[in-house]
Amino acid sequence: MSTVFDAACLEFNDKRKQIVVQEGRSSIHLSNPSQKTVSLYRVDGCLIKEGRKCDFMLHIDERTACHFIELKGSNIEIAVEQIEATIEHFSKQLIEYQSVSAWIIASKIRTLALRSTKIQKLKKRLKQKKGDLYIKTSGVKEGL
Template sequence: MSNSCTKRVSHSKVKVEENKRKAVFRNPNNVDYDVTTIDGCLVKEGIRSDFMVSEVGKISVLIELKGKDVAHACDQLLATVKRDNVRDLMEKRIGFLVICRKLPRFDTFVAKAKQKCAKELKAGFHVVCDKGEFDIEQVASINGKL
């Protein structure tokens, strides 16, 4: 963890937030988590997601905090995972999380993103509204229920 965009924490609840959206990861054993700011810090140009939260040595979750453009959020997450400087910081197991204001009525792009992540990356892909408290294992799980 030698980069200025990453902060190591061991709080019982690890939180990222932006524009009234937030994701909280439960950490009951207070193990080390790395919280990386991607948008505007690790990646300053091009399409990218907002944050990456990693349980050190286990799992990384890429997070996009969005208003309502869930299709664009899917694109941002899938573009971010391909970046070398992000991959260098990722743990072996990964997951994807979109926190949005409102779920889309037709979620074909979400279904396609879930399939692509499961097939190509063996990763879970989840979209939830407003905010949530999560178990990082469930987010990374393909069949994880949030």
């Protein structure tokens, strides 16, 4: 695997059928039934040590898709800012990807927070990159 990202921050790189990303009490379970090669990098404190950043970055089939993952308590707007900052930080590398998406996994989601202009702005940005923004509660099980 050739990568521009620090191998020391790589959590795994394989074709596992079930991907579990967890930090504290927040987690997301992603199914990978076609067993695509997936690489999970720790962003917070490893790839990016200073400033705002999300927790993890998941790559699908080398450079097909990139998913940013933020595991949060309940402050969705801060999570959006962290993902925005991370996308900005890696903007040059992301040009090579076919799609870029983001997951915010929260222990609690306030409906009013989902109408935020920051969320709408991030959704629009990700749509331009052929991706989407997913905001779910902790423990969610989704497919890639």
